[in-house]
Amino acid sequence: MLEQISASKSEILDAAAHCFMTLGADAASIDDIAASLGSTKGRIYHHFPSKGALLAAVQLRAARFTYGAVQAVIDERLTPEACLHKMAQAHVLEVLRSLPYHKVILQTFTGARGKSPSKAAEEGLQAQVRAEQRQYTELFAAQVSRGMANGTFAPRTLRVTVAGLMLTLNSPVFWYQSGRGDEQNFRKTVADDLAEMALASLRA
Amino acid sequence: MLEQISASKSEILDAAAHCFMTLGADAASIDDIAASLGSTKGRIYHHFPSKGALLAAVQLRAARFTYGAVQAVIDERLTPEACLHKMAQAHVLEVLRSLPYHKVILQTFTGARGKSPSKAAEEGLQAQVRAEQRQYTELFAAQVSRGMANGTFAPRTLRVTVAGLMLTLNSPVFWYQSGRGDEQNFRKTVADDLAEMALASLRA
DNA sequence: GAAGAAAAACATACTCAGTAGTCTGTTTTT
DNA sequence: AAAAACAGACTACTGAGTATGTTTTTCTTC
Numbered sequence A, B: 001m002l003e004q005i006s007a008s009k010s011e012i013l014d015a016a017a018h019c020f021m022t023l024g025a026d027a028a029s030i031d032d033i034a035a036s037l038g039s040t041k042g043r044i045y046h047h048f049p050s051k052g053a054l055l056a057a058v059q060l061r062a063a064r065f066t067y068g069a070v071q072a073v074i075d076e077r078l079t080p081e082a083c084l085h086k087m088a089q090a091h092v093l094e095v096l097r098s099l100p101y102h103k104v105i106l107q108t109f110t111g112a113r114g115k116s117p118s119k120a121a122e123e124g125l126q127a128q129v130r131a132e133q134r135q136y137t138e139l140f141a142a143q144v145s146r147g148m149a150n151g152t153f154a155p156r157t158l159r160v161t162v163a164g165l166m167l168t169l170n171s172p173v174f175w176y177q178s179g180r181g182d183e184q185n186f187r188k189t190v191a192d193d194l195a196e197m198a199l200a201s202l203r204a
Numbered sequence C: 001g002a003a004g005a006a007a008a009a010c011a012t013a014c015t016c017a018g019t020a021g022t023c024t025g026t027t028t029t030t
Numbered sequence D: 001a002a003a004a005a006c007a008g009a010c011t012a013c014t015g016a017g018t019a020t021g022t023t024t025t026t027c028t029t030c
Helices: A007-023 A030-036 A041-047 A051-071 A080-097 A099-107 A120-150 A158-170 A183-202 B007-023 B030-036 B041-047 B051-071 B080-097 B099-107 B120-150 B158-170 B183-202
Strands: none
Touching: A007 A030, A007 A041, A007 A051, A007 A099, A030 A041, A030 A051, A051 A080, A051 A099, A051 A120, A080 A099, A080 A120, A080 A158, A080 A183, A120 A158, A158 A183, A158 B158, A158 B183, A183 B158, A183 B183, B007 B030, B007 B041, B007 B051, B007 B099, B030 B041, B030 B051, B051 B080, B051 B099, B051 B120, B080 B099, B080 B120, B080 B158, B080 B183, B120 B158, B158 B183
């Protein structure tokens, strides 16, 4: 699970995430990524067998970033409400920290799978990405479900509710731009606002 | 504003929206769209000067679909809460009706503008798309703002709040699949659930 | 309302740029 | 010395856009 990643590989992933974010996962070429590293294709293809594999690696890392950050604050002894609030804050802050990775996730999360006959290997990778993503949202679904049974949350379609919840928490991915002074404070504000909105949307 | 669109042009837009949705706006080729129409490139390039223009046309239509549906139910005499509720329902129902168009919007809404030096014409079209989209969200922002001043909504960062709101209302774009029996009822349920969630997320 | 001209609505066959992936060197580390 | 980590040149293919031909519609004019 914890596949140790070399420094060079990690650097490539960062560059790839950044290019995929700014240019789009399809439009960004391997040469673009290599150029942004001051390198050439050779370096990338030495570490990743194909562009699809590279993309999948970026997506997996995105999922694991948030998974790690959120799992660390889960405490079953808390009420579902309190627990979800901490999870929501942690999620938003982590998304803002590793923004490029999550922008890539959103791009390929629209259900638009290309048309490439994608070598079975790629198909497997994409399946793994989806599996880990679902596993992650399960963390939230569990608390929501607990809260609904509890009576603190309004009884609604679980799938619809959780989907809406995750979208709210991921909304900065669509508009957040780093580089404006006062980063730290603004991020905290955004995390608090969204966490409160998300919780409020659930309450009965 | 109301640029009359011919039947053939409209048919092309539908096919384009469908292809962009299933294959992704980048991966879908003009030939793909033509093939799905039982035609060839010639037909498409006769009506649209470029792929970018076609894409922009799809996006503009998406914005106008929802704009028309929502504007029709706005009634300033209602409380911000009641008005927003009706707007939210109308928005979701319209999104579900013209789903392919809105999937395309989301795909290109991640801020990933390609790298093409895009002839100034395309740049202008994209600007127009963004303008009409912003104009549309203004309809919602106005009511939210009214409600915050009113005291019925919690005082939060307006931009963040509205962004989260729109995302919640657009969430079906990510997971809704048509073709399961009981369409009408399910759509109504989704619209009601999301409208209530959205409103709940705003209340003080 | 028929004949013919003009324009619109396509089809077909090309060009050409960009890009994923490969193959063979060359350098650096172990 | 051997293996890992790259660079650079090359191939094969896809896909946007074009240029020209062909069909259909529309618009006249008798």
